[in-house]
Amino acid sequence: MELDWLLAPPLPDAMPRQRVIYHRLRDAILSGRLAPGTRLPASRSLAASLKIARNTVLFAYEQLLAEGCLQADRQGTRVAPLPVRPSATPTRRAVAARPQQLSGRAAAALQPEPLREASALPFAPGVPDYGAFPFRNWRACLERAWREAGWRQLGYAAHGGDPELRAAVAGHLTTVRGLPVDACQVVITSGTQAAVDLCARLLADHGDTVWTENPGYLAARVACALAGLRVHDVAVDGEGLSPSDDDWRRHPPRLIMITPSHQYPTGCVMSLPRRLALLERARACHAWIVEDDYDSEFRRAGPAPPALFGLQPDAPVVYVGTFSKTLYPGLRLGYLVLPHAIASDFARAATQATRAGQGIEQRALADFMQRGYYTAHLRRMRTHYAARQLALRTALAEAFGPHTVLSGGEAGLHLVMWLPSHLHDAGVAARAATLGLGVRALGSYARAPLTCNGLVLGYGNMQEGMMAESMRRLVEAVRAPD
Amino acid sequence: MELDWLLAPPLPDAMPRQRVIYHRLRDAILSGRLAPGTRLPASRSLAASLKIARNTVLFAYEQLLAEGCLQADRQGTRVAPLPVRPSATPTRRAVAARPQQLSGRAAAALQPEPLREASALPFAPGVPDYGAFPFRNWRACLERAWREAGWRQLGYAAHGGDPELRAAVAGHLTTVRGLPVDACQVVITSGTQAAVDLCARLLADHGDTVWTENPGYLAARVACALAGLRVHDVAVDGEGLSPSDDDWRRHPPRLIMITPSHQYPTGCVMSLPRRLALLERARACHAWIVEDDYDSEFRRAGPAPPALFGLQPDAPVVYVGTFSKTLYPGLRLGYLVLPHAIASDFARAATQATRAGQGIEQRALADFMQRGYYTAHLRRMRTHYAARQLALRTALAEAFGPHTVLSGGEAGLHLVMWLPSHLHDAGVAARAATLGLGVRALGSYARAPLTCNGLVLGYGNMQEGMMAESMRRLVEAVRAPD
Numbered sequence: 001m002e003l004d005w006l007l008a009p010p011l012p013d014a015m016p017r018q019r020v021i022y023h024r025l026r027d028a029i030l031s032g033r034l035a036p037g038t039r040l041p042a043s044r045s046l047a048a049s050l051k052i053a054r055n056t057v058l059f060a061y062e063q064l065l066a067e068g069c070l071q072a073d074r075q076g077t078r079v080a081p082l083p084v085r086p087s088a089t090p091t092r093r094a095v096a097a098r099p100q101q102l103s104g105r106a107a108a109a110l111q112p113e114p115l116r117e118a119s120a121l122p123f124a125p126g127v128p129d130y131g132a133f134p135f136r137n138w139r140a141c142l143e144r145a146w147r148e149a150g151w152r153q154l155g156y157a158a159h160g161g162d163p164e165l166r167a168a169v170a171g172h173l174t175t176v177r178g179l180p181v182d183a184c185q186v187v188i189t190s191g192t193q194a195a196v197d198l199c200a201r202l203l204a205d206h207g208d209t210v211w212t213e214n215p216g217y218l219a220a221r222v223a224c225a226l227a228g229l230r231v232h233d234v235a236v237d238g239e240g241l242s243p244s245d246d247d248w249r250r251h252p253p254r255l256i257m258i259t260p261s262h263q264y265p266t267g268c269v270m271s272l273p274r275r276l277a278l279l280e281r282a283r284a285c286h287a288w289i290v291e292d293d294y295d296s297e298f299r300r301a302g303p304a305p306p307a308l309f310g311l312q313p314d315a316p317v318v319y320v321g322t323f324s325k326t327l328y329p330g331l332r333l334g335y336l337v338l339p340h341a342i343a344s345d346f347a348r349a350a351t352q353a354t355r356a357g358q359g360i361e362q363r364a365l366a367d368f369m370q371r372g373y374y375t376a377h378l379r380r381m382r383t384h385y386a387a388r389q390l391a392l393r394t395a396l397a398e399a400f401g402p403h404t405v406l407s408g409g410e411a412g413l414h415l416v417m418w419l420p421s422h423l424h425d426a427g428v429a430a431r432a433a434t435l436g437l438g439v440r441a442l443g444s445y446a447r448a449p450l451t452c453n454g455l456v457l458g459y460g461n462m463q464e465g466m467m468a469e470s471m472r473r474l475v476e477a478v479r480a481p482d
Numbered sequence: 483m484e485l486d487w488l489l490a491p492p493l494p495d496a497m498p499r500q501r502v503i504y505h506r507l508r509d510a511i512l513s514g515r516l517a518p519g520t521r522l523p524a525s526r527s528l529a530a531s532l533k534i535a536r537n538t539v540l541f542a543y544e545q546l547l548a549e550g551c552l553q554a555d556r557q558g559t560r561v562a563p564l565p566v567r568p569s570a571t572p573t574r575r576a577v578a579a580r581p582q583q584l585s586g587r588a589a590a591a592l593q594p595e596p597l598r599e600a601s602a603l604p605f606a607p608g609v610p611d612y613g614a615f616p617f618r619n620w621r622a623c624l625e626r627a628w629r630e631a632g633w634r635q636l637g638y639a640a641h642g643g644d645p646e647l648r649a650a651v652a653g654h655l656t657t658v659r660g661l662p663v664d665a666c667q668v669v670i671t672s673g674t675q676a677a678v679d680l681c682a683r684l685l686a687d688h689g690d691t692v693w694t695e696n697p698g699y700l701a702a703r704v705a706c707a708l709a710g711l712r713v714h715d716v717a718v719d720g721e722g723l724s725p726s727d728d729d730w731r732r733h734p735p736r737l738i739m740i741t742p743s744h745q746y747p748t749g750c751v752m753s754l755p756r757r758l759a760l761l762e763r764a765r766a767c768h769a770w771i772v773e774d775d776y777d778s779e780f781r782r783a784g785p786a787p788p789a790l791f792g793l794q795p796d797a798p799v800v801y802v803g804t805f806s807k808t809l810y811p812g813l814r815l816g817y818l819v820l821p822h823a824i825a826s827d828f829a830r831a832a833t834q835a836t837r838a839g840q841g842i843e844q845r846a847l848a849d850f851m852q853r854g855y856y857t858a859h860l861r862r863m864r865t866h867y868a869a870r871q872l873a874l875r876t877a878l879a880e881a882f883g884p885h886t887v888l889s890g891g892e893a894g895l896h897l898v899m900w901l902p903s904h905l906h907d908a909g910v911a912a913r914a915a916t917l918g919l920g921v922r923a924l925g926s927y928a929r930a931p932l933t934c935n936g937l938v939l940g941y942g943n944m945q946e947g948m949m950a951e952s953m954r955r956l957v958e959a960v961r962a963p964d
Contacts, residue, residue: 015656015657019660022660023660026788030758030793030794066787067754067787067788068753068754068755069754080754082754082755082758100770100796100798100821100823100824101824102684102685102824102827102828102831103683103684103685103686103687103690104687105683105684105687105688106683106684106685106827106828106831109684109830109831109832109834109835110827110830110831110834111834119633119637119638120633120634120637127633127637130632130633130636130637133636135628139628146617146621150612151601151602151609151612151943152602153812154612154615154810154811154812155601155602155609155612155810155811155812156601156811156812157812174497175497178501178504178505180505190672190814190839191837191839192837193835193836193837194836194837197835197836201585201587201588201708201709202584202585202587202588202591202708203584203585203588204585205585205586205587206587206688206710208585219834219837222834222835223835226683226684226835227683227709227710228688228709228710271550272549272550272551272562272564273550273564276512276564288582305548305549306508306549311512312512314582316582328636328637329636329637329638329837329839330635330636330637330638330639330839330840330841330842331839332672332838332839332840339582341582342582342583342584345584345588345592346584346588348591348592349584349588349591349592350591352591352592352593352701352704353591353675353679353704353705353708354675354676354679355673355674355675355676355701355811356814357672357673357811357812357813357814358812358813358814359812360812461633
């Protein structure tokens with residue numbers, strides 16, 4: 001039998017010859033080119049004919065014997081009787097005729113999205129100032145966590161997360177946010193997207209309606225669609241989510257996803273009457289409100305508006321927070337705060353649903369908060385971002401005139417600049433991208449029939465020295481003909 | 483007006499008095515105890531009557547003014563006209579009458595589950611030897627990653643994960659597992675549960691049928707149920723998943739979740755004819771096979787059985803791997819390998835679905851693999867775990883006699899000891915738990931009508947000095963009357 005092809009070129013780089021022989025023999029067997037029952041030469045004679053060591057052949061034979069591709073008997077080695085695919089190696093055509101596909105719902109997650117590389121660019125929204133991150137203190141906390149790490153930190157996380165971190169979050173929310181929270185109500189998550197995803201699955205069933213803000217946070221829509229929920233867009237006005245009677249009557253929600261303290265992306269703050277009315281009607285239709293308080297930490301001035309979560313003792317509200325903006329997104333730690341009535345069950349179900357971990361990072365973060373580093377960092381960044389926002393406002397007024405309409409900015413890391421109707425935000429953003437800017441079109445957060453026309457301008461990561469040049473390019477993008 | 487109750491005891495610990503006043507005033511306003519329009523005393527006179535600084539009162543007033551709970555006019559400060567809840571503060575009874583609940587599908591995630599604390603106990607399955615973890619090398623890699631960290635590591639992860647880690651995983655699978663994998667086919671996940679969850683949502687739609695192994699990995703069932711899939715249990719025999727014609731005809735699957743190289747928990751290896759037949763029929767009904775190769779790394783002896791993923795060039799297979807067992811579970815890093823046809827779309831959709839991060843850890847792991855530490859660690863642990871398994875086998879034979887039926891152990895970190903019918907595994911496991919052992923009942927992995935009777939005995943974290951005493955307790959648990 002002619003087996004020279006076992007080592008015929010081209011040979012794959014960096015693969016030992018014994019594995020080349022193994023792979024080629026196996027392919028030949030599985031494709032039917034070597035028919036069941038075919039006798040193979042003895043290892044010694046094959047080695048001689050291929051001019052290689054006998055052990056090299058033996059390795060391949062033994063592996064194929066172990067796998068059941070070959071059989072050994074007194075007469076030697078032969079191809080095992082396998083259910084061979086009828087048409088030998090499948091052709092490209094055969095593959096194309098039956099395309100392998102993602103699920104139908106995956107389409108929701110494949111909507112166009114700016115390249116993530118944009119997150120390093122000037123004006124990219126939602127990006128904190130990495131340079132101002134307190135690396136030394138944070139790494140010292142990580143060091144300590146590693147030194148003291150035991151199986152609790154190296155294994156899966158406890159229900160709800162590291163107990164010390166849950167307590168630190170509860171303490172922080174109580175003192176800084178004025179929310180009466182117990183540690184047992186806190187569930188540590190791997191960020192806001194994970195939190196929204198958990199709420200979509202653990203608080204709503206397939207086919208239930210979820211309200212999302214329009215314009216709003218796109219990733220919340222994706223999580224809800226993937227969880228099988230019917231996404232109903234509800235308009236946002238200057239006072240926040242503004243559901244009509246028709247919304248309540250024809251699309252009664254099971255979940256209501258909102259960003260009341262600084263609506264994303266418009267930046268409006270939900271008024272207190274609107275909050276109370278929303279709570280009242282949510283109660284009446286047994287809906288859960290998921291309150292994403294994603295950047296209440298960086299308020300410019302004055303007290304934060306009260307969270308819906310703490311507004312009434314038995315409010316049907318789940319509170320969502322994250323460390324992505326206050327520390328760094330890649331950390332992937334955030335939290336949910338749940339009403340007592342469901343906190344324990346939610347924590348257990350979340351453990352099963354996600355098998356969380358990151359025990360070292362959780363312990364380091366608890367330490368970081370306990371030592372006061374977190375509050376100090378927030379305080380410092382509040383001033384820091386306020387100065388950056390002021391610089392952006394000043395530069396925008398100089399570049400586009402004092403009557404430029406801006407919104408947002410009471411908190412967070414971005415401003416919205418509304419555009420006059422003769423300019424189109426998508427076109428401006430596309431031109432800006434070619435000029436190396438990460439600005440986003442406001443319209444890209446909106447869904448029909450709503451249209452918005454503006455630019456979302458992040459300033460979190462805008463270094464002082466970059467502002468002039470970035471603004472020059474922005475002007476160029478805005479002024480160019482559409 | 484009498485407002486002494488604003489600072490009446492009991493006062494919450496560690497809350498500044500200005501916040502106590504703020505909270506109590508707000509509660510009174512929102513509950514209707516202070517009616518809309520009620521005039522409040524001037525800050526100066528309230529401060530005097532409460533014997534506190536005027537600024538303390540001013541703080542509370544200003545916050546409530548900002549929130550819209552109070553209004554100021556020329557005559558002073560009064561309670562704003564708010565839509566007050568009709569029944570003042572809700573009573574406990576009112577809450578109980580309309581219980582706040584999790585979703586129906588959350589029930590799947592609330593099934594009984596042993597306390598996670600069990601994972602530190604002798605015989606707990608799936609626990610690696612934390613003591614043998616190469617802390618020094620790993621932390622040196624983390625150090626380097628931190629030193630070189632830029633926004634790419636601190637921000638959200640790129641599509642599919644860190645490019646260097648994707649390449650390192652592809653290289654590892656090609657050389658060690660014999661799988662022809664390109665980096666662009668690899669999607670970094672936060673572990674096996676996240677990978678299963680992604681497959682359930684991105685490869686199947688609500689109402690689709692998923693096959694899971696019976697007995698099998700419980701968490702896979704949870705992820706599928708939460709994704710709205712119909713979970714159909716398929717029996718496992720000595721050759722792996724053993725679907726009947728009835729299974730194929732009446733419950734045609736869209737997803738097939740299997741652990742073919744070392745079935746969890748029975749430890750059987752799927753035979754090659756069974757693999758080929760499964761591929762053939764999966765193709766015929768356009769199903770995806772999700773191949774969880776969770777512990778193929780710790781094979782005792784002989785070559786690993788070939789992965790289904792690499793068995794045929796266009797196999798409808800998604801390959802799942804994890805670093806939870808080879809490094810540590812809390813790391814929360816694993817990977818999916820996808821056929822070329824869907825790899826790019828899957829990576830994009832996964833990014834939207836999960837907003838992954840952990841860029842520092844991903845880069846450190848890539849470094850750890852590139853330096854050969856990972857392969858060296860696997861090699862060392864293979865010998866190490868083989869010795870532990872042998873010690874367990876020896877101890878079991880001594881304690882229960884040479885005819886004790888064991889299965890599994892060709893790979894992984896546990897053995898199954900089958901029990902005679904007069905013993906009941908659940909009872910034995912419960913008694914063992916009271917004796918401080920983490921042994922699990924085999925039956926707890928099975929679903930009716932299947933019954934299994936045995937003990938799943940982990941040895942990954944069983945230190946040498948613990949074996950004698952642990953075995954003594956196990957004998958006690960087995961010998962006690964049921």
